[in-house]
Amino acid sequence: MSNLAFNSIRKTFGPTVALQGLDLDVRDGELISLLGPSGCGKTTALRIAAGFEAADSGSVVVADENISNLPAHKRNMGMVFQSYSLFPNLDVASNVEYGLRTRKVDKTERRKRVADILELVELTDQAIKYPHQLSGGQQQRVALARALAIQPSVLLLDEPLSALDAKVRSSLRDEIRRIQTELGITTLFVTHDQEEALGISDRIGVMSQGSLEQLGTPAEIYGDPANAFVARFIGSMNEIPATVVDARAVRVLEVVVPTTRSHDFAAGERINLLVRPEDTSIVAEGDSGLSGTVVSQTFQGSSTDVGVRLAVLDVLISVHVVGSTEGVLRAGDQVTVAVDGARAVFEPAS
Amino acid sequence: MSSRPLRSRLSRIGPNLVLLGALVFFTAPLVSTARQALQTVPMPLLNWNTLSDKWTLAGVRRIFDEENFWPTLRVSLELAAATVVITLALLVPTALFVHLRLPKARALVEFLTVLPYVVPPVALAAGVAAFYRANARWFFTSTYALVPFYVVMALPFTYRAIDAGIKAIDVRTLVDASRSLGAGWVTTLRRAVLPNMASSLISASFLTATVVLGEFTIAVTLAKQTFPTFAFEFFGRDFQGGVALALLTLVMTTVLLGILTILTRPKAVRAARKTDRLAKA
C-alpha cells in the first residue's frame, strides 16, 4: 500500500514562487501526470518528492509515512531523468545493478534481478554495452530498468521522453505504461506534452504557475475543463465572442446558444466562448448558425480541420469534420456553422 | 533555477577554503612585486612604521633611462607583429581549407598542431643551431630568424583559437549562402567569414603577441637581443628596476587583456547596450 501524497507543499526560489501550497494524492498503483508549461512547478514538485529539493513548508507522505525529512538516498523511490543520467563508465548491467549494490544485495540475487528487469524492458542482449553505444530510446529504457530494479515504492519520471525522436517517443510511452500497469507501481509522471499525458495517465494534474488548476481523468480534463487555462492547454479551442443571456444560454450575434455548465457571469456580460472544434459543425444554409467563409481545409486522415472566418465577428475558427471535404467545400465558400455549447468554457472578454 | 542537494550549505566550506587559498597564492607575488618596485625601503627596515615611506616611481623611471630598453622593446614588438601576421596568414586559410574542402585532413592537422609541444623551446633552439647554423648561416644570424620558430611555438594555441572561431560560426552555411548570392571567394572571406571570426582572430593575435614578448629561452640560447633578454640582464644589475619592469609588464598585459575582453564581448551584449543607450537618449 504505497501512495504518494503532497500536503500543502510550498516552495519559493528567491522571489519566484514555484509551488503555492500543492495538495495532491497519488493513489496506490496509480499513474498521475503532472502537465503544464515550463515554470509551472511540476518538476519542482517531483524533485521535492525525490528529495533533491526541500519544501519551505508542507509535507510529503509515502505509504502513510512522512518522509519530508528523509534525505534523498534513503527514500525508496526510483527516478528516471530527462536525459544523460546513465553512468557512462559502467555498462548496462552495472548501471542497472547500481541501486542493488548500495542496498548490499548479494551477487546471485543481483544477477537474477538485473536479468529479469532487462527482460522486462527488452534489452537483454545489450547488457554489456556502454551507454554511449546505445540510442536515446535504449538509454531511457536502461534508465527505467535501473529505477525499477530496486523495487521502489514510487516511480518518478521527469519528462523522460522529451529528448527523444517522435517515433521512439510514442512507442516508449506505451511501453512505460505497460510496465507500470504490469508492476502496479505508484507513478508520478511529469510532462509538458498533453498527448503523452492524455495517453498514459489514470489521472492528470494540470498545473500553472505553481498551482494545480485541475485534477481529473483524461476524459474529464478534456471534456470538462475547470477553467479557460486548462481548456486552452489541452486540445485546441475556438474562441468566439459572445454575450451572456442567462445561466443557460449565451448569444453570439443574433444566434442563441444553449449552455449547460454553470458560471458566475451576469446577464449582458461580454465573454469569450471557448468551444472545441468537434463541438462545431457545418450545417445546411437555412439552419440556425453563424455565417462564415471557408478559408482553409487541412486533411488529417480520418478528419478534416476546416478553417472558417466568421462574418461580422471576423474571428477564425476551426471546425472538425469527419472524413474528407475534398470536392465538397472550396476556399471562399459561404457556410453556416452551428455551435454546441454543452461543453463550452467561459472566459471574460479581454 | 539552481538546485542544490539538501546538504549544500555545509559542503561549500571545503571549496570556499580552496578558493581562498588560491586567491592568496596567486595574488601574494603581485603584492610583493608591487611593493618592491614602488617602495625604496629595504626589507630589513620594513615594518608598520616605515610602511608608508618612500613610495616612488624612481625604479620605474630607471627602466626608461636604460639605453637598451627602447631598442629591444622595438625589436620584440616587431618580432611579435611579424609573428602575428605570419601566423594568421598561414593558419586562417589552412583552417578554413580543412573545414570547407578537406574534412578528412582534420585529424591529421590537429595532430600536427600538437607536435610543437613535443619539441620544447630548448630543443627547438638546439635544432635551429644544429641545422641552420650549418646550412643557412645568413638566416641563422639575423634576429628575425626567430619569427618562424615563434610561429611554430605558438601554433598549438593559435590554431585552436582560430579553429574554435570557425567552428562557432558554422562556416559551411555562411560560405554557401554567400556564394549562392553571387559573391566570389575573396568577397565571401572578406565580408561573410572573417568579420564573424573577429573575436577569435583577435584572441589568437593577442596570445601570439604575449608569447613572443615573453619568449626568453630561444632568444637567449641563440644569443639574440630581445626585450626579455634585456629584462633578465637588467634585473641582474638593478634589482628594484628589474622588478619594476616585471610589474610594468604585468600591468600592460592586464590592460591589453581587458581591452581584448571588451573587444571580444559577444555581439548580442554590445547590441543590447547600444539599444539601451539609444532608448535612454
Add this chain to the structure above:
Amino acid sequence: MTDTTITLDGGRTASAAPAARPQRRRFRFGAWMGLLPFLGFLFLFLLLPTYGVVTKAFSNESGGFTTSAISDVISNERKAFYGSMKVSFVTALLGVVLGTMLAYAAATATRPKWLRSLVSAFSGVAANMGGVVLAFLFITLLGRQGLGTKLVREGLGYDLYGTSWFDISSFWGWVTVYMYFQIPLMVLVTLPAIDGLKPAWREASSNLGGTTWTYWRRVGLPVLAPSMLGGFLLLFANAFSAYATVYALNTQANLMPVKISAGLRNDVGGRSPAPYALATCMIVVIAVAMGGYLLLRKRAERWRAT
C-alpha cells in the same frame, strides 16, 4: 551537373548521388595541395630542426654515426636527468591534486556568478605565464629578502632560510614557483571534464541509495580519471620542458634544459654532440608523456559525449 539515370523500368532506379563521386576522385590530389603551405612551414621550421638535433646527437666530432654521445650524456648528466624528472613529477602531482580541487571549487560555485569565468580567464593567462617575469615575482615574495619570507619569520617565527630544505633557487623554491602555472594549466584542462559531470549522475546515484562517497568512488572519480591522468602527463611534460623560469631563479640549476642551453652557448662551433644528445633524450621523454596525454584525452572525450 547531376546525372539521373533514366531507365525503362518505370523509374525504379534513380541515381543522383553517384554523380558526386567521380568529381571528388579527380580533385583529391589537388585538394591536399591546399595544405602545402602549412605542411611546408612545419617541415622547414619544426621537422628540419628536429632532424638536425637527432642527427647531431648520433654523430661524433668528425661526423660519423655513433651512439656514444647518447650513452655518454646518459652517464654524465644523470643528475640533471633525475633533477628534471623529480621537479616534473612533484609539480605534476601537486598540480593535479590542487588544480582539480580548484577546478571543482570554481565549477560548482554558484555565488558569485562571475567566479567561474574569473578563474577560467585567470588560468588562461597564468598557464602561459612563465619565464623571467614569474621568477622575479617570486623572488620578491620568497627570496631571501622577500616580503613573504619576512612575514613568515616575524609573524610565525619560522625562518625559511634558516632551514636546510627551502631556498628560492633550489628544488622546493622551483616547485613553488612552478605551481603558479601548473595549477592554472590543470584547471584549464580539468574544467571541461568537471563540466562533463552531469548533475543527473549525482542525483541518480543519490536516488538509488548512494552517498556522496559512493558517487565519487563509483562514478565521479572513474569518469574524471582519464582527464586527471592526462593532466598529470601534460603537466609533467610542461615542467620538464620549462627553462626560462628556473634559469632566472638559478642560472646553475642542475636540470636538463639549463644544461642544454648552456652547452649550446658554450659550443659556438657546433662540434660537441653533448647538448644535442641531451636534447634528443628530452624530446623522447616529452613525446612519450604527450602521447599518453593525447590518448587519455580521446578516451575522456568519448564518455563526455553520452
